[in-house]
Amino acid sequence: MSLLIFLVQILAHTCRSPATSLNNTFLFNGFRPSDLNLSDSATVTRTGALSLTNGHLATNPGIKGHAFYPAILQFKKPPGAKKTHSFSTRFVFEIVSHFPESGGHGFAFVLAPATNFSQATGGSYLGLFNRENNGNPSNHVFAVEFDTVQQEKMNDKDGNHVGIDVNGANSSFLKPATYYTEFGKKEKVVLDCQTTIQAWIEYDGQGKQLNVTIAPLSHPLKPNCSLISYSIDLSPVLLEHMYVGFSDGIQKLESKHYILAWSFAMDGKAPELDLSRLPSIPRDHTPLWKSFKLFLFVSAALVALLFLIIRVGISYLIKRKRKLTSEKIEGWEMDYPHRLPYKKIYRATKGFKEELGKGGFGSVYKGVLPRSGIEVAVKRVSHGSKQGMREFVAELSSLGRMRHRNLVRPTPGL
Numbered sequence: 001m002s003l004l005i006f007l008v009q010i011l012a013h014t015c016r017s018p019a020t021s022l023n024n025t026f027l028f029n030g031f032r033p034s035d036l037n038l039s040d041s042a043t044v045t046r047t048g049a050l051s052l053t054n055g056h057l058a059t060n061p062g063i064k065g066h067a068f069y070p071a072i073l074q075f076k077k078p079p080g081a082k083k084t085h086s087f088s089t090r091f092v093f094e095i096v097s098h099f100p101e102s103g104g105h106g107f108a109f110v111l112a113p114a115t116n117f118s119q120a121t122g123g124s125y126l127g128l129f130n131r132e133n134n135g136n137p138s139n140h141v142f143a144v145e146f147d148t149v150q151q152e153k154m155n156d157k158d159g160n161h162v163g164i165d166v167n168g169a170n171s172s173f174l175k176p177a178t179y180y181t182e183f184g185k186k187e188k189v190v191l192d193c194q195t196t197i198q199a200w201i202e203y204d205g206q207g208k209q210l211n212v213t214i215a216p217l218s219h220p221l222k223p224n225c226s227l228i229s230y231s232i233d234l235s236p237v238l239l240e241h242m243y244v245g246f247s248d249g250i251q252k253l254e255s256k257h258y259i260l261a262w263s264f265a266m267d268g269k270a271p272e273l274d275l276s277r278l279p280s281i282p283r284d285h286t287p288l289w290k291s292f293k294l295f296l297f298v299s300a301a302l303v304a305l306l307f308l309i310i311r312v313g314i315s316y317l318i319k320r321k322r323k324l325t326s327e328k329i330e331g332w333e334m335d336y337p338h339r340l341p342y343k344k345i346y347r348a349t350k351g352f353k354e355e356l357g358k359g360g361f362g363s364v365y366k367g368v369l370p371r372s373g374i375e376v377a378v379k380r381v382s383h384g385s386k387q388g389m390r391e392f393v394a395e396l397s398s399l400g401r402m403r404h405r406n407l408v409r410p411t412p413g414l
Helices: 001-018 288-325 333-334 342-348 386-401
Strands: 019-022 023-028 036-040 065-066 087-095 107-112 142-147 161-166 171-178 178-180 186-188 197-204 210-215 229-232 241-250 255-266 356-357 362-368 376-383
Touching: 036 186, 087 107, 161 229, 171 229, 178 210, 241 255, 288 333, 342 362
Parallel strands: none
Antiparallel strands: 019 023, 023 255, 036 065, 065 241, 087 197, 087 255, 107 142, 107 241, 142 161, 161 171, 178 186, 197 210, 210 229, 356 362, 362 376
16 A cells, blocks of 8 residues: 555656656756756746846946756766767757847856855856856866857857857857758757757767757758758766756846756657647736836927927917018108008908909908098009009099098008
8 A cells, every 4th residue: 555655656756747857858848847956047947948038238248147957976887987869958048138149148058066166256157167167177067058148258159159168168169149040041040039949969878979959849840951960979078977957147138048848868759749738938018117207208209299290380370470471661651641451451351352353453352441431442553564554543543632431541550
């Protein structure tokens, strides 16, 4: 009975965990729940994604994060322990940066003899090394980096690359991040452009050959051609027992690094990942106070624009009215002291609205004198008519000498 209960408990524990393990082989389709060894800023999100860094702006020495498989794995067999086992791993990752192609460094798949990297720094050292121990053979660290910053001091030739690191962050070999389609065409992969990417890392211990392949999730099958095929003997680097996991570090620029699924196998092919079960990644949402602040800014801008339009409109109407009601006293008018200002004539005719007829040198409009209310006919000389002006002055002179009940006598103050 006790044995049966013990077996049931083991089965229940296996069913609860999204990770499966057999000897040196394991599979994670999401990481909630999981027993990964997490340190520094590494966490597992509510959706089950492994977040290596929290993405906050980092200063010197930067932010770092580590996640390792809890069990130490045997990479060499005694006696002698000289020959390194073959291994294979595959994982799905996504890098989120506020400014694509300008992310805050990258992350690395790591084989290390220990999981304590308290002395390591972030940034260009990826949370694995520091200035003093970078490149030291006693580190016994092997890593494949996925970097988004070009560092001259690290001999980086590209700001979007995959590199092979041995005992230091200075890559022994690197290539720009690309993949090959089924037609053999090379395509660029921007690592920090919120693109979900799948990676394959395979090491042949017998042939001492390392192959690294990447492809966006839109190309779910492994490309036939690897991005990196690099001859390297890892037996001097790796110890008999090593931990396997991920490390990253950011500095100055904000980035978030997520691992969504992961599998590993020693002396065999890494298990297939269930790409249909990948956990979602938390997306940044604008805080409420920022949204309100943006709303106030936009509203103030619109009000200012509306005020400017109204002000320009009013200025235009005032200028137009002044232009319409402005007058220039001609020289001949000085002989006729009893004259009505153009403004009053304009008002009397309501802006020369009602036309009664046309004469030889202008039009005649109906008007009402503002004070007396007497209806009058106002003749308006056509603009630019020199002949009409002379005739008008002659007619005005003649009318001034005539006496008739239908002719308005010039009256002061009209």
